[in-house]
Amino acid sequence: MAELKYMPGFGNECASEDPRCPGALPEGQNNPQVCPYGLYAEQLSGSAFTCPRSTNKRSWLYRILPSVCHKPFEPIDQGHLTHNWDEVEAEPNQLRWKPFVIPKASEKKLDFVSGLHTLCGAGEPKSRNGIAIHIFTCNTPMINRCFYNSDGDFLIVPQQGKLLITTEFGKLLVEPNEICVIQQGMRFSVEVFGDTRGYILEVYGAHFELPDLGPIGANGLANPRDFLVPVAWYEDCQVPGDYTVISKYQGKLFSAQQDFSPFNVVAWHGNYTPYKYNLDNFMVINAVAFDHVDPSIFTVLTAKSTRPGVALADFVIFPPRWGVANNTFRPPYYHRNCMSEFMGLIKGHYEAKEEGFQPGGGSLHSMMIPHGPDAECFEKASKAKLEPERVAEGTMAFMFESSFSMAVTKWGLKTSNCLDKTYYKCWEPLKSHFTLSCK
The missing domain is CATH 2.60.120.10 (Jelly Rolls)
Incomplete structure (x- = not known):
């Protein structure tokens, strides 16, 4: 060529x-x-x-x-x-x-x-x-x-x-x-x-x-x-x-x-x-003290709507980067969102769901549908020693985020035969850690 x-x-x-x-x-x-x-x-x-x-x-x-x-x-x-x-x-x-x-x-x-x-x-x-x-x-x-x-x-x-x-x-x-x-x-x-x-x-x-x-x-x-x-x-x-x-x-x-x-x-x-x-040319901006910056900080491109600050769609990536936040649960937090989030994986292992989320597949959490790391990720990150670490090395995940509530097609739900009907089970092992004594 x-x-x-x-x-x-x-x-x-x-x-x-x-x-x-x-x-x-x-x-x-x-x-x-x-x-x-x-x-x-x-x-x-x-x-x-x-x-x-x-x-x-x-x-x-x-x-x-x-x-x-x-x-x-x-x-x-x-x-x-x-x-x-x-x-x-x-x-x-x-x-x-x-x-x-x-x-x-x-x-x-x-x-x-x-x-x-x-x-x-x-x-x-x-x-x-x-x-x-x-x-x-x-x-x-x-x-x-x-x-x-x-x-x-x-x-x-x-x-x-x-x-x-x-x-x-x-x-x-x-x-x-x-x-x-x-x-x-x-x-x-x-x-x-x-x-x-x-x-x-x-x-x-x-x-x-x-x-x-x-x-x-x-x-x-x-x-x-x-x-x-x-x-x-x-x-x-x-x-x-x-x-x-x-x-x-x-x-x-x-x-x-x-x-x-x-x-x-x-x-x-x-x-x-x-x-x-x-x-690979994306310059990552990230937290260097504590807590999370909103994932919008990873936006590559946006298609704006007529409402200021609200996009028809954003293209967001999660590239390799350093994680250094102190006293912080470092993986993505549990959340519900007024935006819809479709995620895809180009290569590697996404840190919040290292097993079930595979390259060439995808996930959809539409408006106000709760989601977050699986049980294994939560337990691991809650006990991890917090020191500087490379996050997502060898991985490239992305998100199409939209202000629209997404409807899934018949092909997506039935015809493709790719829908993972056991997805919900990745959160079933989560257990209560509630205690009346707080440090």
């Missing part, structure tokens, strides 16, 4: 042209009467035209043929992709899933799109307010197929297997312990190299952004310069009537045929791009 090229950029104005076509970017204006190399100018808008300059998102694409050249879209099979949050009864219990099964290619070939399974979500793509959490399990590349999401942004978290994602802006190689964001409307195709699995957080009605740092100051958490965007790359490929464009529109899938590759963008400039990030 040829080395891929990237440049730093998170919401910043960037420009790139394929080195095979020097001068492909017009000079001095966005839409000249005749573009260099006879290209077509096309704008991709990720915000309303009248948004304030600081939040206005758009990119100009200079392409061999415009994306409008396709046959009409027709409905196609949904598979296990849905936004019907009422297909099964509400589930008020703590939920945990074993690693989601990846079918063998010899038994059933699944590419990235056909391997999408909606696990839970809330809200409505038509009204542009909500989220969905999907699992992808796939074993074969997308061939002469691309996908784009009219409903929202995809934050993709690979857990097993690397993804070579071709976008209109260029190529992204995304491996486990990295994430990428494909924003609303961007066309992409995914090549995989064997059994592949991961998680997707989809948001309707907002884009991901870096959280405000407040009293932390100017530095910390995820640094903008560590987010990478692809360098322009194009293919001038004719596929007479045999290239399929798949659209996710109002929660349903549609396909259209065209005669050429959609990845025919020779040059582009703007601030609305796909991007990737290596989770």
